[in-house]
Amino acid sequence: MRARALFLFLLASYLPLLSVGACVPEFDTDLSQISAPRVLAIAASPAEAAGRQTVTLSALVVGPDGEPTPVLDWRVCLARKALTELGPVSPACLEPRPASADVQRLPPGNSAEFALDQDVCRSFGPLRPTPKPGEPAGRPVDADVTGGFYQPVVGTLDDSVTLGAVRITCDPINVNRDQALEYKERYRPNEAPRIASVSIGDDALVPDDAAFELPLGPTRLRARWNECPTESACGDGLCTEREDKATCAEDCEAPHGCTGAEPYVWYDRENQRVAPRHEGISVAWYTSNGRFESEQTGLDENEAQRRTDTENVWQPARPGPATVWLVIRDTRGGLSWKTVRFVVSG
Structure with a gap:
């Protein structure tokens, strides 16, 4: 094993x-x-x-x-x-x-x-x-x-x-002083992504506190996460690029980032510069009843700048209780999960 x-x-x-x-x-x-x-x-x-x-x-x-x-x-x-x-x-x-x-x-x-x-x-x-x-x-x-x-x-x-x-x-190594200062000003630690909602297609939201009843048969589930701002703005509740306790105390006293696909910077060694990037997002799907069409879905770095959702088709195998687990990950290693419960009717 x-x-x-x-x-x-x-x-x-x-x-x-x-x-x-x-x-x-x-x-x-x-x-x-x-x-x-x-x-x-x-x-x-x-x-x-x-x-x-x-x-x-x-x-x-x-x-x-x-x-x-x-x-x-x-x-x-x-x-x-x-x-x-x-x-x-x-x-x-x-x-x-x-x-x-x-x-x-x-x-x-x-x-x-x-x-x-x-x-x-x-x-x-x-x-x-x-x-x-x-x-x-x-x-x-x-x-x-x-x-x-x-x-x-x-x-x-x-x-x-x-x-x-x-x-x-x-801290990055083998960089000059200006690059080290720029990286320190712009880079912020990763915040784990979180699934904001799960819905049946584009319609009914699946509640967090009760089992959702649905008929036996293929069901299209959609997972959504929050949209992240591309520019820093003091007062938006997020401690992001070039913000700290000195420049934006209200956002950075207890700093945290966005729970979607975050923009961030990295040191691009090929071009020897601090460069902007954007996280990609993936969602792994699991169930106690039946199977999913795809074991994992998601968006790459470019797609995640335009969309904040991904979907999958679930095929329950039998009437009765069913649990679905969704594990969301970003490309910087952050992850979390959401559990939703269903009652499948025959």
Whole structure:
């Protein structure tokens, strides 16, 4: 079970890197169907944090309707991945009984809290790590496609392993003074996206506090999130680019960003400049009754600037209770989820 979960994670991580002509194995497993307890997502709050900052981890653990769900065992990965290792994290973090030097264990439960190490940008970021006695200094971690770096975390459910990550705030390296100042003024930590509403097509909103009744048959569900402003405006309730406590105390006293697809800046190394970008959004769909037409839908960076919704077709399998879980992610690693309940009539 553990090996299968890890294989599926690695496959999902590296499928985008395969060429168009590559041979990809076919699986008959529909990941949108929930027939046994599973961990669907691990979220961090805040979605992006700096060294020494406290982070709360939460897990979406689900199962068939009416069945209790187990709790997770948590680990924070401390071991760096070797340069020759192709996987997303060091295998030492995934061992059934890892060494104490490789992981930090957290209390079991569906949530846990820990503080990022003060040198997290050396361990998992752009700074060269401190060499171990008798060993040469290692090389910094490569950034992801958004310019980000991540602290790995692990949740284990029985023998199944689920990987999560906390985006870490690290200053860019190998930039000049003006670029460093511009980045500091313009970049703001990621805010996790949230689904604002779920509707049946363009019509009825699905309530948050009661089961929604619908007939058996294909149903088009639409998920919406908030639209994010493209320019900063003091007084809009969002602490965004070039705003801080000095320039806009009312927005930045307790700073937070937009819960949709946010604009942000990154350091574009190819053109050697601080450049604007926009988050893409994806939604993964799961159900306890039937299946979805697509396991995941969403918008890329360009599409997410024009739209704030995505849809999918749900095919319930039988009359009775049904639960649908939607996990929304942005391209900077932030995520959250929404649970909606239905009663399917025959």
